[in-house]
Amino acid sequence: MASAAIEILGLSLSILGWVGVILxxxxxxxQVSAFIENNIVVAQIIWEGLWMSCVVQSTGQMQCKVYDSILALSQELQAGRALTVMASIVGLIGLLVTIVGAKCTNCLQGNSAKGRVLLAGGVIYILCGILVLIPLCWIANIIITEFYDPRVPASQKREMGAALYVGWAATALLLLGGSLLCCSFAMKDGISDSVRLGLLQIMPT
Incomplete structure (x- = not known):
């Protein structure tokens, strides 16, 4: 019962994290406009994402434009696009794998086989979290560096937007959910005591 509860919790957290990655x-x-110095009172707010930039007027009107050229994008945006798309695909693969290895499905017979598949699903979700964490930290580092760089004009300074925080929350859910799925493998019936002991020893306390 404990193994099943951990499995369900891990799968639920992982799915929430995967949805967060897509979002x-x-x-x-x-990236959003930084309200500093002469830029405190502005008639518009600028949002910049991986795929488009938006301008929000003080009247509430919003206009968004998809980036015209991929090659004209900065390295961090190109890498961010690639890694977040990869993370979304990897998360989908993780979902399919964990469904196959879940106790509530009959895709596989035997606790040992299901346990190995579930372990693979947990590792895939952890990989998904790492993939999305890289562009999040990369872009956040650039935003902070440019914000405190006196050579960058105030009008071009940016602050971290909501998408970064959503991504970090999703990463935490994926890492935690994936770890729980790996932990549930160690608790499944039919796994040898030596394997179970080894897994429990390497899991964080």
Whole structure:
């Protein structure tokens, strides 16, 4: 019963994290206008994402434009696109794998086989979290560096947008969910005591 509960919790957290990755990937609020110095009172707010930039007027009107050229994008945006799309695909693969290895399905027979598949699903979700964490930290580092760089004009300074925080939350869910799925493998019936002991020893306390 404990193994099944951990399995369900891990799968639920992983799915929520995967949905968060997709949401963060599509949101245009990776970078937002910084309200500093002469830029405190502005008639518009600028949002910049992986795929488009948006201008929000003080009247509430919003206009978004998809980036025209991929080659004209900065390295971090190109890498961010590639890694978040990869993370979304990897997360989908993780979902399919964990469904096959779940106790509530009959795709496989035997606890040992299901346990190995579930372990693979947990590792895939952890990989998904790492993939999306890289562009999040990369872009956040650039935003912070440019914000404190006196050579960058105030009008071009940006702050971290909501999409970054959504992505970090999704990463935490994926890492935690994937770890729980790996942990549930160690608790499944039919796994040898030596394997179970080894897995429990390497899991974080």
């Amino acid at each position: 963060a990937c599509g949101l245009p609020m990776w």
